[in-house]
Amino acid sequence: MDLAVGLAVLRADCDWPAGAGGRLWDREAANGGILLEPLLIGNKMEKCAEVGSSKKTSDMDMMKSKPKTTGESIDSSININDEAAAPPSPSHSPPPAKPQLPMIPVPLALQIVLTETARSIYHQEASHVSVSSHEMLLGRASAEDLRAPEPGYLDYNASIMDGYAIRTGDLDDARTQYGRLSRDEKKTFVLSFDLVGRVYAGDDGAGEIASSKRPAIYITTGAVVPDGYDAVVPIEETEAKDSSTVQIVSSHVESVLDTKPMTWVRPIGCDIAAGSVVLARGEIVQPVHVALAAQVGLRLADIKVRRLPRIGVLSTGNELTPAFGQPTKIGQGKIPDVNRPMLLTQLAAYGNCIPVDLGIVSDEDSSSISKLLDDALWSESCTENVDVLVTTGGISMGEKDVMAKVFVEGMNGKLHFGRMNMKPGKPTTFITIDRKSDQGAMRRKLIFALPGNPVSASVCTELLVRPCLDLIHDSVASDEDEESFVNHGADHARVHEEVMAELASDIKLDQGRPEYRRVALRRMASADGPSQYTYQATSTGVQRSSRVMSLRGADGLMILPRGGSRGCGFDVATKGMQFPVLLLRPLSSNSRTCFKDSMHHASWKSKSESRQQNQKSNLRLGIIICQPEGQNRSGDVAEILSKLGPVEVSTTCELPKTGELGNALRDAINGADMKDTNTIFVVVPSSTNRIFKLGIEVSHCLRQVISKPATSVALKMRKIAASCDKLAGLFENTVGTVRDGSAVVVSCTDIGLAQTADSMKPLLCHTVSLLDR
Ligand SMILES: Nc1nc2c(c(=O)[nH]1)N[C@H]1C(S)=C(S)[C@@H](COP(=O)(O)OP(=O)(O)OC[C@H]3O[C@@H](n4cnc5c(N)ncnc54)[C@H](O)[C@@H]3O)O[C@H]1N2
Numbered sequence: 165m166d167l168a169v170g171l172a173v174l175r176a177d178c179d180w181p182a183g184a185g186g187r188l189w190d191r192e193a194a195n196g197g198i199l200l201e202p203l204l205i206g207n208k209m210e211k212c213a214e215v216g217s218s219k220k221t222s223d224m225d226m227m228k229s230k231p232k233t234t235g236e237s238i239d240s241s242i243n244i245n246d247e248a249a250a251p252p253s254p255s256h257s258p259p260p261a262k263p264q265l266p267m268i269p270v271p272l273a274l275q276i277v278l279t280e281t282a283r284s285i286y287h288q289e290a291s292h293v294s295v296s297s298h299e300m301l302l303g304r305a306s307a308e309d310l311r312a313p314e315p316g317y318l319d320y321n322a323s324i325m326d327g328y329a330i331r332t333g334d335l336d337d338a339r340t341q342y343g344r345l346s347r348d349e350k351k352t353f354v355l356s357f358d359l360v361g362r363v364y365a366g367d368d369g370a371g372e373i374a375s376s377k378r379p380a381i382y383i384t385t386g387a388v389v390p391d392g393y394d395a396v397v398p399i400e401e402t403e404a405k406d407s408s409t410v411q412i413v414s415s416h417v418e419s420v421l422d423t424k425p426m427t428w429v430r431p432i433g434c435d436i437a438a439g440s441v442v443l444a445r446g447e448i449v450q451p452v453h454v455a456l457a458a459q460v461g462l463r464l465a466d467i468k469v470r471r472l473p474r475i476g477v478l479s480t481g482n483e484l485t486p487a488f489g490q491p492t493k494i495g496q497g498k499i500p501d502v503n504r505p506m507l508l509t510q511l512a513a514y515g516n517c518i519p520v521d522l523g524i525v526s527d528e529d530s531s532s533i534s535k536l537l538d539d540a541l542w543s544e545s546c547t548e549n550v551d552v553l554v555t556t557g558g559i560s561m562g563e564k565d566v567m568a569k570v571f572v573e574g575m576n577g578k579l580h581f582g583r584m585n586m587k588p589g590k591p592t593t594f595i596t597i598d599r600k601s602d603q604g605a606m607r608r609k610l611i612f613a614l615p616g617n618p619v620s621a622s623v624c625t626e627l628l629v630r631p632c633l634d635l636i637h638d639s640v641a642s643d644e645d646e647e648s649f650v651n652h653g654a655d656h657a658r659v660h661e662e663v664m665a666e667l668a669s670d671i672k673l674d675q676g677r678p679e680y681r682r683v684a685l686r687r688m689a690s691a692d693g694p695s696q697y698t699y700q701a702t703s704t705g706v707q708r709s710s711r712v713m714s715l716r717g718a719d720g721l722m723i724l725p726r727g728g729s730r731g732c733g734f735d736v737a738t739k740g741m742q743f744p745v746l747l748l749r750p751l752s753s754n755s756r757t758c759f760k761d762s763m764h765h766a767s768w769k770s771k772s773e774s775r776q777q778n779q780k781s782n783l784r785l786g787i788i789i790c791q792p793e794g795q796n797r798s799g800d801v802a803e804i805l806s807k808l809g810p811v812e813v814s815t816t817c818e819l820p821k822t823g824e825l826g827n828a829l830r831d832a833i834n835g836a837d838m839k840d841t842n843t844i845f846v847v848v849p850s851s852t853n854r855i856f857k858l859g860i861e862v863s864h865c866l867r868q869v870i871s872k873p874a875t876s877v878a879l880k881m882r883k884i885a886a887s888c889d890k891l892a893g894l895f896e897n898t899v900g901t902v903r904d905g906s907a908v909v910v911s912c913t914d915i916g917l918a919q920t921a922d923s924m925k926p927l928l929c930h931t932v933s934l935l936d937r
């Protein structure tokens with residue numbers, strides 16, 4: 165008899181709960197006192213080893229683990245008929261339907277499921293389907309690369325603006341003529357076009373179009389730019405003189421004369437070049453792919469997606485009556501079948517499978533259960549057999565718990581594990597059934613026999629069935645050898661997103677098994693700084709596995725260690741302790757969480773604040789204070805301006821012995837001690853009643869050194885200063901680039917300087933970021 169449980173290497177990122185006191189899991193075999201412990205290497209579970217001694221060699225044999233590496237395959241099958249796997253039965257009680265199998269850690273169970281799933285995918289013939297509506301594409305895995313056909317998108321030259329299509333070649337004469345005019349003559353220059361036609365979006369653009377010396381065609385956004393025309397002038401830059409003449413608004417004449425070919429025109433294929441991949445093989449279809457496929461003109465029949473696995477859901481138990489039917493009689497031992505509607509909807513919500521309702525069966529007659537399931541899985545007459553099966557109930561230790569026997573004995577299944585070290589969900593059982601087709605190809609079915617308690621059934625579906633279905637859904641056939649394919653598939657499968665969360669209150673730990681406690685999560689700003697978060701977990705109440713209310717409002721499963729001396733060493737997990745939480749759904753869809761502390765929210769709340777934060781350090785200041793003899797304001801001004809950025813140098817110029825100020829400013833701006841600056845403030849103290857005159861004087865002098873004036877920035881600054889103090893509005897601020905464009909010079913008074921500088925900071929930072937350096 166061939167008994168072997170291969171214990172696989174767990175995913176390297178599959179760490180067990182923190183705070184479990186070093187022993188990450190253990191298991192006491194039924195009567196052998198065998199402890200299984202993982203050896204921890206670098207906080208990762210690398211392999212399992214047996215410790216302690218055992219009187220039962222066969223038990224040991226069954227548990228024997230050849231440590232495997234990810235490069236090796238797992239043979240995780242258990243022979244259920246081997247007596248050694250079962251605890252001894254007292255002579256007065258009937259033997260249990262299912263032997264007490266090793267209780268394996270959940271991450272190991274998941275690894276086994278993923279490995280066996282990948283193996284089944286390897287042997288599965290890839291089958292692709294197309295769908296009948298675009299909504300059905302969403303979330304499906306593409307079966308092949310989809311490329312944009314010739315000539316790409318768009319297939320005609322289209323106008324980007326409502327305006328007039330023109331021929332840029334027609335502008336040459338007018339441009340030459342305009343170039344010869346004086347400044348005043350240019351002001352009165354008229355550039356006009358003959359309006360020769362109209363093209364609207366949807367017209368084929370091929371209509372008869374009259375020609376003239378300088379024709380223009382009225383065109384709408386998206387319309388075909390007619391042949392021979394190569395640019396569009398936006399309507400705002402034109403005025404219609406009469407029904408046959410369009411004239412360019414005088415302020416736009418110069419720019420329109422400079423119009424380059426294809427201005428405001430989208431050329432053929434510019435959005436999507438012919439041959440570009442719009443949906444890659446294996447990629448999961450998102451709304452953007454639907455948009456791209458539509459844009460390049462594909463038909464639904466052209467889009468092949470992988471067939472979704474069909475998954476059957478069966479409830480077992482004599483006590484069950486169909487849900488949503490006749491009310492059950494009170495106190496008669498009957499209950500509504502909750503698991504089937506729950507799991508059918510849970511699986512449908514995953515979007516990675518087609519759930520199939522297999523009904524309810526009584527647990528009285530194993531052979532009729534075998535027959536029903538055999539039909540669902542293999543029937544020749546049934547074209548739509550299920551690929552995966554989930555049953556609930558009848559999998560524990562009682563006389564009526566027949567499901568393991570049904571699968572193993574009745575259907576020749578291979579049992580991979582029969583108990584998991586967790587609460588809820590301990591009796592969870594995983595089986596595969598392989599058969600050869602008439603052509604000799606291997607076909608495999610994956611069976612999850614889950615506990616009957618609804619919470620256990622739901623949690624185990626989430627923990628094991630969901631990743632299995634995701635793997636089938638996401639996998640793409642490959643030329644690799646079987647073992648490489650299987651190992652790669654299992655190691656790269658999608659597993660649950662995980663966050664660390666701290667307990668909102670004390671929780672008594674289970675003394676027998678680690679608990680996957682249903683918790684609601686709240687995201688909170690962390691003391692570690694902006695955009696750092698912590699999560700707080702609140703238990704959903706009593707965690708009995710019949711209490712479906714414990715699933716209500718749960719965002720995740722918090723992995724609490726087994727308590728007591730055989731577990732983590734303590735009995736109560738106290739408020740504030742942190743444990744990992746496997747997320748049941750992405751947190752962002754959690755409507756109860758308002759991310760007020762997010763960067764997104766912050767940018768809405770205080771745009772200027774965050775901008776200032778971002779732009780903190782790019783201003784390196786030089787300050788030149790033009791002060792009357794005997795005054796010294798440099799300290800105050802430097803202190804105020806230092807809020808903008810580091811002050812590299814602060815210097816003074818004597819006020820003004822006319823004719824000398826210009827030179828003094830030039831020397832100061834170009835002086836060696838200003839070389840590390842990029843923003844030079846020339847500040848004129850307001851203590852004098854000559855503020856207007858001085859403003860003009862300084863401005864005049866600065867214009868000699870400025871290579872490019874920035875008049876609108878200066879005007880803005882003046883407005884801000886005037887809003888602080890009207891007197892400041894009398895000062896003529898000047899802004900422009902100096903030193904070959906490597907620095908900005910700004911002149912101002914000291915009135916309202918703090919507020920003005922503060923308001924100007926974002927603009928100055930941005931200006932400085934655009935300097936030539
Ligand atoms: N001697 C032992 N007894 C039990 C053990 C054990 O280790 N030794 N494990 C317990 C644990 S843990 C669980 S979980 C349950 C699992 O039992 P089964 O999987 O055999 O399931 P049933 O006995 O058929 O049902 C359990 C419970 O759930 C109710 N149920 C079943 N199906 C449905 C359904 N479709 N909708 C709603 N409720 C359902 C059923 O009436 C039972 O109350 O075994 C423990 N026993």
Ligand code: MOO
Pocket residue numbers: 586587588589590591615617620709
């Ligand atoms: O595992 Mo059971 O699901 O604890 O109740």
